[in-house]
Every structure is written in structure tokens, then in C-alpha cells.
Amino acid sequence: MRSDNGSEFTAIALRDWLQNLNIGTTYIEPGSPWENGYCESFNAHMRDEFLNGEIFDTLTEAEILTRRWVDTYNTIRPHGSLGYRPPAPQAVRASA
Structure with missing residues (x-):
């Protein structure tokens, strides 16, 4: 690691x-x-785009919202280094 x-x-x-x-x-x-x-880079994006705008009332809420943000980051959010495409489809294309 x-x-x-x-x-x-x-x-x-x-x-x-x-x-x-x-x-x-x-x-x-x-x-x-x-x-x-x-x-x-991931940590900076997570902090700036997600954590700085949230106040969690419970651990469960933090877990649910974090999972939702990570899923969006990996499947929907455009990434500049990938030609403004999300990384998940890029990974599928690379493995095909």
C-alpha cells in the first residue's frame, strides 16, 4: 500500500x-x-466537491451520501484527463 x-x-x-x-x-x-x-487528486476533489458542503447527522447518513458521491464520481462525473468522460466507461473500453 x-x-x-x-x-x-x-x-x-x-x-x-x-x-x-x-x-x-x-x-x-x-x-x-x-x-x-x-x-x-481524488482526496482534493472529494473534499472540495462533497465534504466541504455537508454536515452529517449520523454515521449512516455519512456512509450513504459518501457512497452516492463516489458512485457519481466514478460513473457520471467528467474527468479532464479522460477527455471529459467519466472513468468507469473508460475502464470498460480499455479492458475490451
Whole structure:
């Protein structure tokens, strides 16, 4: 798993869990978000397009709205790097 050096990724409990699953970890250099560009871009879009405009009253509401946003992001929302097409149809074309 490739991630930045945030405490949520470097916590001993997570590192032990990943090790038990035989999942290796690599960490990008501190202050180098371009080394993990896809994830950093997704996180920025999720924050700007979704999280900044929501106040969740319950965990269930957060889960439902997050799933809905991710589904829209992956199947409907146009992406500039794909010629302003959504990524899911692009992935289907690439695998055909």
C-alpha cells in the first residue's frame, strides 16, 4: 500500500494489521504529494466537491451520501484527463 506519512497510515495498529495480511507498505517522501498524485487528486476533489458542503447527522447518513458521491464520481462525473468522460466507461473500453 502506498500512502503519505499521515498518522492514520503510520499508526502501529494499521501497520500490524497490514503485516498480518501480508500487505507491504511504502510511504512517499514528506512534502511530496505528487508522488501519490491519483490519491491526492481524488482526496482534493472529494473534499472540495462533497465534504466541504455537508454536515452529517449520523454515521449512516455519512456512509450513504459518501457512497452516492463516489458512485457519481466514478460513473457520471467528467474527468479532464479522460477527455471529459467519466472513468468507469473508460475502464470498460480499455479492458475490451
